Amino acid sequence: MKRDEELIRLILDSPIEEILILLDDLHPVDVLEALQAYEGNPMDLLEKLPDEYIAMLIDEAEDDEKYDILTLFPQSQQKNIIEEMSSDELADLLGSIDTEDQDTLLESMDKEDREEMKELLSYSPETAGGIMATEFISVKESMTIDDTLQFLRSTSPDAETPYYLYVLNDQNVLRGIVPIRDIITSPPDALLRDIMSENITAIPVEMDQEEVSNIFQKYGYMAMPVVDPEGVMLGVITVDDVMEVLTEEHTEDMYRLAGLDEEEVVDGTVRASVQSRLPWLLVNLLTAILASAMVSLFDDTIGKVVALAVFMPMVTGMGGNAGTQTLTLMIRGLAIGQLTPENARQILRKEFGVGVIHGLVLGLIVFVMGSLWEHSLTFGMVIGIAMFLNMIVATMAGYLIPLLLRKLGVDPALASGVFVTTMTDTLGFFFFLGLATLLIEYLI
Amino acid sequence: MKRDEELIRLILDSPIEEILILLDDLHPVDVLEALQAYEGNPMDLLEKLPDEYIAMLIDEAEDDEKYDILTLFPQSQQKNIIEEMSSDELADLLGSIDTEDQDTLLESMDKEDREEMKELLSYSPETAGGIMATEFISVKESMTIDDTLQFLRSTSPDAETPYYLYVLNDQNVLRGIVPIRDIITSPPDALLRDIMSENITAIPVEMDQEEVSNIFQKYGYMAMPVVDPEGVMLGVITVDDVMEVLTEEHTEDMYRLAGLDEEEVVDGTVRASVQSRLPWLLVNLLTAILASAMVSLFDDTIGKVVALAVFMPMVTGMGGNAGTQTLTLMIRGLAIGQLTPENARQILRKEFGVGVIHGLVLGLIVFVMGSLWEHSLTFGMVIGIAMFLNMIVATMAGYLIPLLLRKLGVDPALASGVFVTTMTDTLGFFFFLGLATLLIEYLI
The missing domain is CATH 1.25.60.10 (MgtE N-terminal domain-like)
Incomplete structure (x- = not known):
């Protein structure tokens, strides 16, 4: 200040x-x-x-x-x-x-x-085309270090990236890159052709910015050239633009998972916040209605055993948490490229295993709790089995839904959350209250 | 492949x-x-x-x-x-x-x-000290461009950042920075003292890496010097290290919000996943027990009006969603430095306003729904008012809990989620079932 x-x-x-x-x-x-x-x-x-x-x-x-x-x-x-x-x-x-x-x-x-x-x-x-700049220093492979120094001194070219020189042929096809420090440490009569690096990783102009940021992170370059399908150099992307992309994409993923518009800022207006969040809350209301409708199918059963109402939020709440865990891991894995078609099947098996283990542990705990609370092994069994099944539903929904949405061309971060909790809520209620209805004669 | x-x-x-x-x-x-x-x-x-x-x-x-x-x-x-x-x-x-x-x-x-x-x-x-490298090119202000070129050519110094030269005095205090392109475009007899930039933004060695990444994003530098409290230069941080920090911090925030250990990877083992997630699920089970205990206080009321069991997940579910929206915005705002002590009060007012508006809109909707479903205006009123109150609880809990945790020195991303949903669940049930108990004679 x-x-x-x-x-x-x-x-x-x-x-x-x-x-x-x-x-x-x-x-x-x-x-x-x-x-x-x-x-x-x-x-x-x-x-x-x-x-x-x-x-x-x-x-x-x-x-x-x-x-x-x-x-x-x-x-x-x-x-x-x-x-x-x-x-x-x-x-x-x-x-x-x-x-x-x-x-x-x-x-x-x-x-x-x-x-x-x-x-x-x-x-x-x-x-890539949307974030690149078109100012870069281009040189010819027939130039010597001395030519290059004179060229740089006389024109002081305006460039987004003054750290690399790009060697183009007469058709403006990118042939090589010379880091500017090599200009300083090479003999004055060396030809650019001989010192340039020819194994170039160039970015195709239509590549998605998220993929661009993954490539920058992998290689750690300060700047990378952008080319058209013929290899003609169109521009450069610098690492500071990529940092902006990273932050933007992070915010987007986090906001979408929580049901916020990516434009919302923490110090915005009430009006902007309501516009960002209310539509999402209304979507959630629809799914809540679906869950309530499921509960209402069993209102007779609840009327007979009120303890079911006491325990039912536990089954669905835990399902929601477990589903969100898998979902978050999937969304992040997709974003940073850790999740690939090659390892998808192995991850499916792992998530199933995790669901089974969580189901066994938590199912056992609530079985004991439920049995003691209601002095009824049947009641314990009902909530234990419902918890077990819902834990498996949770990891499977958390795994499958983002992949499905991605296949349909929808950003998985945008809509997965609501589908996953809809699954764990409605199926959670169904398992718990359905089992109770089947076993109602042992519960009252 | x-x-x-x-x-x-x-x-x-x-x-x-x-x-x-x-x-x-x-x-x-x-x-x-x-x-x-x-x-x-x-x-x-x-x-x-x-x-x-x-x-x-x-x-x-x-x-x-x-x-x-x-x-x-x-x-x-x-x-x-x-x-x-x-x-x-x-x-x-x-x-x-x-x-x-x-x-x-x-x-x-x-x-x-x-x-x-x-x-x-x-x-x-x-x-900063934990991510910096100690290799950098240091020069003296009395050197000319020619001296510098000779020095660079003869020693080819190994440096993390070959784009800047750092001008140090005899006590190794950082006095100025010379971008390497200025070496090329300046006359050979110019003194570094005259061309160096003296208005240096240096990073204190003990600065948190998240703050370091915010400074890099603000200025867009490729590298920044790290100094001790006396201004002695200790090392450099380059932008590629900062990108790693950004990705790491973001994964951490996302994972912590969802209840995952930040070390978990999407293609890990079942064992690692269970170790990462089960402790969090057990914490959530405790809060679910708290919510169930709240419901059990009102089991008489539910026994009389089973429709309460049908609608109660709606009140708490919507509260959880609304709370998570505010919470996510706060966590992100804290991470990228958009939330400051100066605008905290204004944000509190905004979130309160958002809570009231969401409460009015959603409260009205569920009032109509509840009234029609149960053919009872009283029932509609009970769920409408409970929804209204829980929407305000949601934004206020989403606002206050991360700030409180931060004051206590706990990472708000780590524990906020569980506290916020505990608030919206237990208070949601309390409002809904408590009101129903007060008005029970009009409900049956």
Whole structure:
């Protein structure tokens, strides 16, 4: 907080030349935070910053804030600012506004930039094409280290990833990669052809962003090239974009399991929260009605043995917990690629085994509890067997439902939870009350 | 699969010189995967690889596999291999074995390396010190670009992060950072002092790894320096380590919410799964007993109005769902730093508002349903009011319990879920059956 105020004061009070020196050492994120904390007119601060720096601020801002900052400026200046922005961030900005505003901005751009943006916007936002940037340093394999150094010094190319040079042939097909440190440690007359790494792992432009993040995690690269099916290099994805993807995908999985819209934020409004959560609660109400309907089939039995009402939440509650355990493991396993077609059958066997063991242990415990509570071995048997069966239902539903949904093309995190608890609730009640009905003469 | 076999064949059949050329272009992760897929004696492959490459393989292996690979080699070779390993990975290896084996390995190391390892092992594994590496390129501010280039070419320093040079003074205090691309684009006689960036964000060595990952995400750096309280530079953290932390922390949060041990993997054994999940199910059984005890207080009432048993799972089930929504939002908000002491009060008000609105909507729905089902407005009122109250309990428990646990120093993800559902279950039953008992004369 203190720092934000100091920073604001410095920018407001310093002459332009000093601000430029100051900015050179300041991360745009810090200036952006100061700007958000500033209670006066944001233009007081912004008008003291060069267009290039404003572009960096907008690059760092959240997608839905970018356009708001940009449109504080007159149209003529907007054109200069977006020219300085990173292509991937500009595409995110354009993707977040309505088509009319989008067209106006695109019109204002140079033809070449406009074409490039249109292409970036044509990729689905959750694929490699949707997160890549188009700025990278490309070189030819016939260049020497000396040529390369001169090229870098004279053009100071603007690149999303200044750590690698990409060697392209005349058709722009990616042939090799040279880490920039190799430029420093190789002899000046060495040819790029001879020092470049040719065993390249490139990302296909249509790959899903979740898979992209798994590849980055596997190899630990700082940046990876994105290519089209012919191997033509289209852009680069850097690890900081992948971190954003990781966090986004994590939040999505967690929220979907709990029945929250992935856009909801903890410090949002009541209205947004209700819109995010109420639909999900209504879906759950439907499944609760299903469970209640199952109970109502047996209301005669409950009327005769009220203790059934006391114990029935135990059978379904434990089933729900056990099902959620398996489900969470499956969702996470799918997300991080630990669950594959090769090991699916082995996992099925394991989950069945776990269900049987949990069923035996917990079934035995509630058998003893139920027998003592009601002074009836039959009652103990009824709840023990129901618990045993429901534990197996729980792991099997937790295993099968996400795989089934995935096959149907539905995100398993989105809908699995409700199906799993519907299964454990309705079947739990059915086993418990059904058995009691069969054995009713021994229970009263 | 196919690729693994090809790779194995190539390594087995090629003469050593060709293997060296082959390895130059192969990512150790790929060789590691091939090795894991190979069904023969792993030494068939490993004995054809140089120690330096074996060190890279072990660097890439999971913590619990590292030692198994290392101990395939005779003691004398082990010493050479660990000398080539990254300090952070070697520390992870040492941290995963028992103290006796640890001492043996430490003994075999040079004094300097041993001291360094002991220091790394002294940091808690979930802090900056626990994930940093000690290899970085340090330079002096009086060096020119030319000096620096010569230094880099002559020593080819081994560094975890070849993208930045760290400028230290004589006391090893970090004074500035020079990105390696600036070395290329600056005039040869420029002094590092004049081109280095002095506004450094450094990570304190004892910072929690979750906070470290939030800082990396905020600034988007590839690597950050780690310093002690006096500003002495101790090591670097690279973004690929941070990605691992992110994935680890996320798995932990998701698993803990569901009641799974964070070590469990989807393709593990039945035994490991039962050990991970059964303790949690037993805790849940205790809370289920609490809920059942609450129901049993009202068994007279249920005996008179069996429909109560039909509807009671609805009140508690919906309460559990609504509580889990708020809880998930809170856990995620705490993890990514969106929930701060400053906005906590505003969030409390919002959650209360959400609880009231959900309570009104769902309360009204079940009021209508209950009234129609039982042909009794009183019955409808009982379930409607119970639902209304339980929705407020749900959001309030989902809000308060994680904050309370955090204050007590317990990971909120670990234990919140069970407390929240205990609250919504027992209070849900209490509201519903208690109201019914109060109004029993109008219900029968």
